[in-house]
Amino acid sequence: xxxxxxxxxxxxxxxxxxxxxxxxxxxxxxxxxxxxxxxxxxxxxxxxxxxxxxxxxxxxxxxxxxxxxxxxxxxxxxxxxxxxxxxxxxxxxxxxxxxxxxxxxxxxxxxxxxxxxxxxxxxxxxxxxxxxxxxxxxxxxxxxxxxxxxxxxxxxxxxxxxxxxxxxxxxxxxxxxxxxxxxxxxxxxxxxxxxxxxxxxxxxxxxxxxxxxxxxxxxxxxxxxxxxxxxxxxxxxxxxxxxxxxxxxxxxxxxxxxxxxxxxxxxxxxxxxxxxxxxxxxxxxxxxxxxxxxxxxxxxxxxxxxxxxxxxxxxxxxxxxxxxxxxxxxxxxxxxxxxxxxxxxxxxxxxxxxxxxxxxxxxxxxxxxxxxxxxxxxxxxxxxxxxxxxxxxxxxxxxxxxxxxxxxxxxxx
Amino acid sequence: xxxxxxxxxxxxxxxxxxxxxxxxxxxxxxxxxxxxxxxxxxxxxxxxxxxxxxxxxxxxxxxxxxxxxxxxxxxxxxxxxxxxxxxxxxxxxxxxxxxxxxxxxxxxxxxxxxxxxxxxxxxxxxxxxxxxxxxxxxxxxxxxxxxxxxxxxxxxxxxxxxxxxxxxxxxxxxxxxxxxxxxxxxxxxxxxxxxxxxxxxxxxxxxxxxxxxxxxx
Numbered sequence: 001x002x003x004x005x006x007x008x009x010x011x012x013x014x015x016x017x018x019x020x021x022x023x024x025x026x027x028x029x030x031x032x033x034x035x036x037x038x039x040x041x042x043x044x045x046x047x048x049x050x051x052x053x054x055x056x057x058x059x060x061x062x063x064x065x066x067x068x069x070x071x072x073x074x075x076x077x078x079x080x081x082x083x084x085x086x087x088x089x090x091x092x093x094x095x096x097x098x099x100x101x102x103x104x105x106x107x108x109x110x111x112x113x114x115x116x117x118x119x120x121x122x123x124x125x126x127x128x129x130x131x132x133x134x135x136x137x138x139x140x141x142x143x144x145x146x147x148x149x150x151x152x153x154x155x156x157x158x159x160x161x162x163x164x165x166x167x168x169x170x171x172x173x174x175x176x177x178x179x180x181x182x183x184x185x186x187x188x189x190x191x192x193x194x195x196x197x198x199x200x201x202x203x204x205x206x207x208x209x210x211x212x213x214x215x216x217x218x219x220x221x222x223x224x225x226x227x228x229x230x231x232x233x234x235x236x237x238x239x240x241x242x243x244x245x246x247x248x249x250x251x252x253x254x255x256x257x258x259x260x261x262x263x264x265x266x267x268x269x270x271x272x273x274x275x276x277x278x279x280x281x282x283x284x285x286x287x288x289x290x291x292x293x294x295x296x297x298x299x300x301x302x303x304x305x306x307x308x309x310x311x312x313x314x315x316x317x318x319x320x321x322x323x324x325x326x327x328x329x330x331x332x333x334x335x336x337x338x339x340x341x342x343x344x345x346x347x348x349x350x351x352x353x354x355x356x357x358x359x360x361x362x363x364x365x366x367x368x369x370x371x372x373x374x375x376x377x378x379x380x381x382x383x384x385x386x387x388x389x390x391x392x393x394x395x396x397x398x399x400x401x402x403x404x405x406x407x408x409x410x411x412x413x
Numbered sequence: 414x415x416x417x418x419x420x421x422x423x424x425x426x427x428x429x430x431x432x433x434x435x436x437x438x439x440x441x442x443x444x445x446x447x448x449x450x451x452x453x454x455x456x457x458x459x460x461x462x463x464x465x466x467x468x469x470x471x472x473x474x475x476x477x478x479x480x481x482x483x484x485x486x487x488x489x490x491x492x493x494x495x496x497x498x499x500x501x502x503x504x505x506x507x508x509x510x511x512x513x514x515x516x517x518x519x520x521x522x523x524x525x526x527x528x529x530x531x532x533x534x535x536x537x538x539x540x541x542x543x544x545x546x547x548x549x550x551x552x553x554x555x556x557x558x559x560x561x562x563x564x565x566x567x568x569x570x571x572x573x574x575x576x577x578x579x580x581x582x583x584x585x586x587x588x589x590x591x592x593x594x595x596x597x598x599x600x601x602x603x604x605x606x607x608x609x610x611x612x613x614x615x616x617x618x619x620x621x622x623x624x625x626x627x628x629x630x
Contacts, residue, residue: 219493229516234431237518
């Protein structure tokens with residue numbers, strides 16, 4: 001596994017790089033602007049100096065002394081000749097000129113018959129520009145350092161809640177299903193603990209359901225065991241009547257039924273799907289043949305076959321439990337009807353007060369059932385994708401199983 | 414003792430009922446909360462055996478209601494709920510004891526006796542009455558080293574009088590401790606058992622208060 005990258009490191013690096021590039025771009029832009037402005041400024045200086053010199057000069061050739069830094073060289077042209085040591089050839093037109101390493105400004109006075117040429121070397125101008133940029137750099141470097149430090153600290157501070165959150169997750173026990181705290185997380189990260197808490201809540205619900213189921217299963221197993229044990233003790237104490245063995249047998253049978261259904265439930269949870277599937281019609285044929293008398297009436301709807309993507313054992317568990325419920329809680333024989341879809345309906349007559357008890361391990365008055373059968377049926381249907389419905393219609397309990405969501409097309413003969 | 418047995422599993426209720434009745438106790442069965450409340454409305458019980466998972470709700474509801482009414486009758490929870498949290502919840506609700514299914518019937522009976530004695534204010538299992546030595550926990554009676562055999566009904570009468578030691582128990586109160594609902598009660602049954610006890614214990618142990626009842630000092 002490659003080493004995980006650091007969000008903080010990446011953010012700091014990229015921000016520093018971005019700020020630095022931005023600063024450099026700014027510097028280039030500043031240099032460009034500065035160069036342009038300095039050119040204008042120095043040109044203005046040359047022009048003003050030329051005007052001043054022209055005003056103070058005469059045909060005789062005298063020129064007032066000028067500040068040496070204002071320009072590098074000059075030439076005063078009079079009818080009498082030239083004054084000054086300008087290294088550029090004499091110009092003819094007034095105005096600014098660029099000539100071989102010099103910036104020249106010429107101004108003439110035709111009335112006086114004189115002209116002045118002032119020049120600044122390009123090297124001197126570059127030197128002045130670089131000096132200005134150097135000053136800018138010196139001033140900007142501490143600012144840049146402060147910016148970089150601020151970026152680093154800001155990124156650290158911004159990421160601190162996320163790091164705390166990560167550390168709190170890292171430090172949790174694997175079996176800790178309590179909600180994770182997200183009080184100081186930024187809005188962008190809030191969805192993470194929210195989703196995590198929902199997930200933890202679901203896991204906790206599953207764990208609690210499992211725990212509750214195990215507790216209830218233990219409870220239901222202990223009760224018939226207690227009945228059998230108490231009847232045996234009664235017999236040993238000589239206080240039993242002739243019904244005691246019958247009571248004991250009934251308790252043991254009840255114990256057996258609960259154990260069997262718990263095992264069925266365990267099997268149902270093990271696996272339902274099977275892409276090879278089975279023929280529902282064939283499974284029903286075998287299952288109904290094994291039912292104790294009176295066997296349910298079966299109407300196959302003249303179907304040739306009813307292929308579905310479900311294990312035959314799972315089908316048998318589900319349909320078998322419906323038939324057993326019908327036999328245990330009904331008042332007459334069940335009727336099984338298969339129709340295209342395939343849709344299977346199992347119905348049987350029941351007492352007027354009868355109702356489906358859907359709660360696992362829920363007790364209902366006058367019934368020894370604890371809802372395990374319906375739980376098995378529902379669980380298998382849910383996992384297999386079978387649409388299941390229960391109804392009491394006109395004194396009949398009707399269980400409808402719609403297998404169409406998992407139907408397969410019939411094989412070609 | 415008169416005991417209310419609240420248990421919805423018929424096989425369990427039947428066995429407990431027979432065992433306790435065989436021990437001379439009057440036991441009234443109730444298969445749900447409604448029946449238990451009806452029985453409590455018309456009879457005073459020395460102890461209640463209470464299952465928790467009942468068709469019309471949890472036995473803890475009945476227990477909490479009893480304690481809210483300051484009814485101090487000893488209640489032993491008999492249940493298959495085996496978690497320690499269930500036990501804590503039951504005891505916190507006011508139960509005196511907790512028995513887990515499957516259980517030993519003799520142990521349940523012994524616990525019933527112990528709690529009933531404690532509720533009557535005399536938790537001692539061994540009692541001496543002159544030369545008589547009575548082991549109430551084992552339901553045995555001795556004169557010196559010789560054991561005196563009592564029938565379960567005779568023992569029930571003696572145990573009831575010992576529970577109310579120093580106080581007069583009316584014939585009706587004794588009948589209540591001997592017979593469950595629906596039992597056929599002979600008009601002079603109590604007198605018959607008291608007479609038999611006197612012949613076994615000796616005269617003077619059980620005194621008669623004419624028009625009031627019987628007592629043991």
